Amino acid sequence: MAAKFLQSIPVPHHKNTQGSFPIRLTDVKSVTIPMSMHIGAPAKPVVKVGDHVKIGQVIGEAGGFVSAPVHASISGTVKKIEPMLLSSGASCQAITIESDGLNEFDENLKPPVLTDLDSFIQAVRDSGAVGLGGAGFPTSVKLKVDPDKVDYILINGAECEPYITSDSHTMIDNAERMYAGLSALKRFYPKAHIIIGIENNKKKAIEVMRKYTDGVDNCDVAELPSSYPQGGEKVLIYNTTGRMVPEGKLPFDVGCIVLNATTLSFLGKYLTTGQPLTTKCVTIDGSAVKEPKNVIAYIGTSVRDVVELAGGLKCEPGKVLYGGPMMGLAMPDMDQPVLKNTNALLFFDEKDAKVPEPSACIHCGRCVDACPLKLMPTELEHACQQRDVERLKKLKINLCMECGSCAFVCPAKRNLVESHKLAKIIVREAGAK
Amino acid sequence: MSKQIVSVSPHIRSSRTTQNIMLDVIIAMMPAVIASGFLFGFRAILLVIISSAVCALLEFGWEKMMKKPVTVQDLSAVVTGMLVAMNVPVSMPIWMMIVGDIAAIILVKQLFGGLGCNFVNPALVGRLVMMFSFASAMTTFTGSSGIVDATTSATPLANAGALGWDQFLTLFLGKHGGAIGETCALAILIGGIYLIVRKVIKPIIPLCYIGSCLVFTFLFGGQNPVMQIFAGGLLCGAFFMATDYVTSPITNSGKVIFGVFIGFLTAVIRVFGTYPEGVTFAILFGNVLVPFINDLTLTKPLGGIFPKKEKKEAAK
Numbered sequence: 001m002a003a004k005f006l007q008s009i010p011v012p013h014h015k016n017t018q019g020s021f022p023i024r025l026t027d028v029k030s031v032t033i034p035m036s037m038h039i040g041a042p043a044k045p046v047v048k049v050g051d052h053v054k055i056g057q058v059i060g061e062a063g064g065f066v067s068a069p070v071h072a073s074i075s076g077t078v079k080k081i082e083p084m085l086l087s088s089g090a091s092c093q094a095i096t097i098e099s100d101g102l103n104e105f106d107e108n109l110k111p112p113v114l115t116d117l118d119s120f121i122q123a124v125r126d127s128g129a130v131g132l133g134g135a136g137f138p139t140s141v142k143l144k145v146d147p148d149k150v151d152y153i154l155i156n157g158a159e160c161e162p163y164i165t166s167d168s169h170t171m172i173d174n175a176e177r178m179y180a181g182l183s184a185l186k187r188f189y190p191k192a193h194i195i196i197g198i199e200n201n202k203k204k205a206i207e208v209m210r211k212y213t214d215g216v217d218n219c220d221v222a223e224l225p226s227s228y229p230q231g232g233e234k235v236l237i238y239n240t241t242g243r244m245v246p247e248g249k250l251p252f253d254v255g256c257i258v259l260n261a262t263t264l265s266f267l268g269k270y271l272t273t274g275q276p277l278t279t280k281c282v283t284i285d286g287s288a289v290k291e292p293k294n295v296i297a298y299i300g301t302s303v304r305d306v307v308e309l310a311g312g313l314k315c316e317p318g319k320v321l322y323g324g325p326m327m328g329l330a331m332p333d334m335d336q337p338v339l340k341n342t343n344a345l346l347f348f349d350e351k352d353a354k355v356p357e358p359s360a361c362i363h364c365g366r367c368v369d370a371c372p373l374k375l376m377p378t379e380l381e382h383a384c385q386q387r388d389v390e391r392l393k394k395l396k397i398n399l400c401m402e403c404g405s406c407a408f409v410c411p412a413k414r415n416l417v418e419s420h421k422l423a424k425i426i427v428r429e430a431g432a433k
Numbered sequence: 434m435s436k437q438i439v440s441v442s443p444h445i446r447s448s449r450t451t452q453n454i455m456l457d458v459i460i461a462m463m464p465a466v467i468a469s470g471f472l473f474g475f476r477a478i479l480l481v482i483i484s485s486a487v488c489a490l491l492e493f494g495w496e497k498m499m500k501k502p503v504t505v506q507d508l509s510a511v512v513t514g515m516l517v518a519m520n521v522p523v524s525m526p527i528w529m530m531i532v533g534d535i536a537a538i539i540l541v542k543q544l545f546g547g548l549g550c551n552f553v554n555p556a557l558v559g560r561l562v563m564m565f566s567f568a569s570a571m572t573t574f575t576g577s578s579g580i581v582d583a584t585t586s587a588t589p590l591a592n593a594g595a596l597g598w599d600q601f602l603t604l605f606l607g608k609h610g611g612a613i614g615e616t617c618a619l620a621i622l623i624g625g626i627y628l629i630v631r632k633v634i635k636p637i638i639p640l641c642y643i644g645s646c647l648v649f650t651f652l653f654g655g656q657n658p659v660m661q662i663f664a665g666g667l668l669c670g671a672f673f674m675a676t677d678y679v680t681s682p683i684t685n686s687g688k689v690i691f692g693v694f695i696g697f698l699t700a701v702i703r704v705f706g707t708y709p710e711g712v713t714f715a716i717l718f719g720n721v722l723v724p725f726i727n728d729l730t731l732t733k734p735l736g737g738i739f740p741k742k743e744k745k746e747a748a749k
Contacts, residue, residue, distance in 0.1 A: 006735070011445070162445065234736065247738045320437050325444040332439050348444070355440045359451055359507060360549035365683040366449070374732045378683065396734040404443030411449045412549075418441040 005239045006372040008227035009405050011326065013201060014162045017283050022169060022294035025309040029099055031074055031300030033059065034084060036092035037340040038130040039137045040066030045093055051078045054106040056276050059095050062125065068138040069128050072097060073278040073298040075104040087322060087331040111274040117147060117188045127270040128277040133231065133260035134323050136341035142257055147189045151255035152241050155196040155264055157205060158224055158231035161324025164344040166281040169294050170265045171205040178261065179212045181268030182219065194219040195240045196261070201226035228326060229403040233258050235372050247399055262343065277340055284310045286346040288317040297338045303345055304334040318353025321346040326404045356413035367406035367416060373399050377406035377416045384423035389430040397423045455508035457633045461624035462515050462673065468607055468617035473523035477613040480530060481518040487531050488514030491538040509548050513537050516556035516673060519614020521563065522574045529567045533559035553720040554680045557713050564713070574610025604663040615669045625672035637685055639671040641692025649700035661703065670712035680720040687730035695719040
């Protein structure tokens with residue numbers, strides 16, 4: 001008998017913004033919207049400099065099957081279309097729109113007409129939806145599967161990263177949108193059992209979701225332990241269904257589709273209003289922030305503008321993150337924009353930003369005990385230093401989801417995630433030769 | 434415009450550090466050190482202090498000389514120094530103990546690359562060197578001013594006989610000859626439990642080690658297996674030496690194999706060998722096998738596809 005839950009570790013919650021109703025940041029002068037806010041091909045710009053655009057108007061169309069369209073998030077004039085360097089290190093075209101101050105919606109926006117599965121998937125694609133939990137995988141690609149083979153649709157409301165509360169806010173305050181999304185899923189994937197997974201430290205969200213799903217057939221709320229990383233895709237699938245996604249396979253290969261709670265809520269909103277993905281609920285927190293709070297920001301608003309409109313900073317931050325502290329991406333400067341998959345912006349002061357100096361591995365085995373997938377981070381790091389491709393493969397480096405549990409618990413403060421990322425590149429390059 | 438720090442996730446770390454782990458080990462050894470003061474007199478405590486200081490100085494001096502980063506603040510040298518001292522009798526000349534310290538810190542630890550790179554337990558090699566170099570000083574168990582008789586008394590393992598309740602209590606409280614840190618079973622157990630409660634060590638190795646030593650001693654017809662636990666260096670070895678991270682296996686199954694194996698070896702040496710004590714040899718021999726045990730007990734990653742298994746399934 002396998003364990004009911006995968007290994008997880010306690011991390012400090014820091015849910016300071018729990019219960020903070022998000023404020024809207026409307027007073028934005030300009031936005032810069034990158035064409036690549038998802039995994040896959042970047043969108044292609046379809047507007048020219050000087051064009052006038054309104055909220056919801058398509059400014060970039062999907063650049064391939066695994067891609068998503070991009071919409072204008074404010075009304076105004078297109079000022080620039082030029083390449084920009086994203087925090088991920090990738091470079092893509094970005095469209096800068098200067099606001100006309102009117103915040104007008106495109107009058108052509110109307111709720112999509114759903115007739116069959118294909119029309120639903122097309123609607124999801126047109127909405128610009130991507131995995132809003134952080135990964136940014138185009139949602140329509142996930143959903144374009146044979147509905148008979150979908151046993152489970154898992155709604156990821158775990159929100160296991162410290163600080164972030166935007167998902168739980170969405171579940172509590174936008175429950176009717178969640179419900180609209182759930183209804184559509186029930187309609188087009190009738191055989192699927194829908195499970196909403198929420199960590200048990202979010203009692204309010206669990207209560208609200210229970211209320212909404214009470215009378216619904218084949219739809220449950222699963223209480224998960226409040227320990228990291230419950231929201232990891234493989235972890236969530238195992239902890240709710242007992243299924244394990246094998247190496248190199250996708251959740252669908254074990255009959256599962258995983259959607260983030262905010263993605264579902266957005267889909268519900270799109271299906272009822274026809275408004276595409278142009279705003280994002282973002283948690284603003286961290287030791288350098290004056291007042292931690294949730295905000296609703298236009299996609300493309302610069303991080304500097306967001307934090308100023310949200311109450312400002314106590315001091316010049318030492319480190320600024322997209323997402324949570326366990327898997328979040330550090331940005332080089334605050335001119336980076338809010339992206340579709342941004343669920344939090346964390347600002348750490350000099351002290352919290354300090355990167356600890358790694359010391360020698362003492363082989364204590366804490367990393368091995370912490371790994372949810374039972375990998376051996378210390379051995380992986382060693383094999384990586386030796387560039388031993390065979391051993392890296394034997395130790396299954398490709399299974400590592402970079403959740404950071406190993407590096408979090410390491411008493412020697414070794415940069416295990418960094419070495420695992422490097423190890424994956426070493427293996428990939430060896431394979432390419 | 435000032436730029437922000439960019440580093441790979443995770444951006445928060447646990448409060449556990451190598452330094453505070455070592456500090457916990459030092460705290461865990463305090464009961465044994467204090468007990469040694471009561472049992473053998475102030476000289477016992479003096480030995481512990483000198484040995485720790487010498488080890489820390491040796492590490493500092495070596496790293497300075499070799500122009501390596503100084504790592505004395507991680508406290509691991511202090512732990513080694515305390516362990517070396519706990520392994521000598523109270524009458525040990527100080528210079529002889531320093532020879533043991535040099536063997537531990539320079540020979541085993543620094544020459545192999547410092548913390549994390551030694552393949553055997555430094556303190557045990559220190560003890561081994563002293564045992565062979567100064568055999569008589571290492572086996573002269575006299576109390577200078579403590580509770581233990583000033584007359585020379587052998588360790589109870591050397592004259593094992595029937596054991597009554599009184600004798601058991603004597604053993605348990607450590608009122609007998611022996612190395613200063615080894616005799617008081619009560620103090621070592623308090624320290625061991627502290628380490629387990631603080632999650633510095635898992636109880637697997639001590640339990641498997643002590644259990645297996647007990648069982649094998651019994652099977653080999655050794656005298657009074659229960660006494661074997663409380664006499665000699667078994668408890669100290671099981672909680673403070675065998676659990677050393679660097680020289681014990683990483684996985685739980687590896688720890689079980691390691692514990693049972695060194696328990697078996699200890700029993701063999703004690704029952705059949707010429708030495709009354711087998712803990713040092715057993716743990717050192719186990720240490721050497723750790724890389725192999727680690728390789729045998731690699732974890733099986735969840736969701737991993739292993740080529741062998743596929744073939745078997747295909748054959749079905």
